[in-house]
Amino acid sequence: MSKSETVTIEILKDETLSKNWYHLRNITFRYTDAEGRTKVLKRETYDRGNGATILLYDPRRDVVVLVRQFRVPTYVNGGTGWMLETPAGLLDGDAPEDAIRREAMEETGYRVGPVRSLFKAYMSPGAVTEIVHCFAAVIDIEDRVEEGGGLASEDEDIEVVELGLDDAMAMIASGEICDGKTIMLLQWAVMNRDSLKAGASVAP
Known part of the structure; x- marks a missing residue:
């Protein structure tokens, strides 16, 4: 026992x-x-409620789509405040898959097709109740149908950043990417890159 x-x-x-x-x-x-x-x-x-995040990966360009935004807690802890992250947001009463499709569109302008549910994670279980539902989706440059950048009504000021997957991994090592959920999803992408390129799909 x-x-x-x-x-x-x-x-x-x-x-x-x-x-x-x-x-x-x-x-x-x-x-x-x-x-x-x-x-x-x-x-x-x-x-703060539960949330969802997604890795957007373009296999033809070997590129991931991230967002850069200002995070006050990281600023007051000695950082610049500007964080590179996978698109994410709170569920706000929606199913996780519906919520992450909404957030991906609002933040990046990408219309997301099939998604794969990867895992769930507590990011700071010693203090925060939030569970983050982690997804992945294959995208193409033609799927960017809006500009993104977040919602003005929520005071969001988001920059869409496209990086080569290897460049993103190097930025983890350099400390330029230091968000926990983003690190986990980028590592998942590296481990699954060959199958993603071969099948251009995230279906289980």
């Missing part, structure tokens, strides 16, 4: 600390470990 099967958790209090843009909560819970020892612990959790 694993440790997780013998530990018991009981939520004692769920207190809202802030509910402005997202929901910051202070959770008090009783934790009884595998040896029967009980502690009352407190942890803050940040609930």
Whole structure:
């Protein structure tokens, strides 16, 4: 029997600390470990809803489509604030596949055809409740039917960036790409590049 099967958790209090843009909560819970020892612990959790992200790959040009935008948390942590990322967004009540098609169009202007669901990931499970649904899609330059750039109504100011896959991987090594979801999806693309080029498809 694993440790997780013998530990018991009981939520004692769920207190809202802030509910402005997202929901910051202070959770008090009783934790009884595998040896029967009980502690009352407190942890803050940040609930922003679940999201989705997508790797857009053009096999004919061996190019990935990323977006560059300003991220305040990275700026106040000593960075420039400008992050290169795969297109992404919150589900906002939609199914993950529907949400990522919407976000890809809004951010990059690319109309996405068949998509492949790759995996789900908690990006910061020690503090953030969000699950990110990760997808991939093959695109062609002719699929760019709009300019992209995000929604003015959401104060988005997004630059569409097309990079060779090898160049993008080099930018991980240099630190120019340091977003977790983007790193995972680019690594997936490298591992699957031959099959993507051969079949020009992401169907399972």
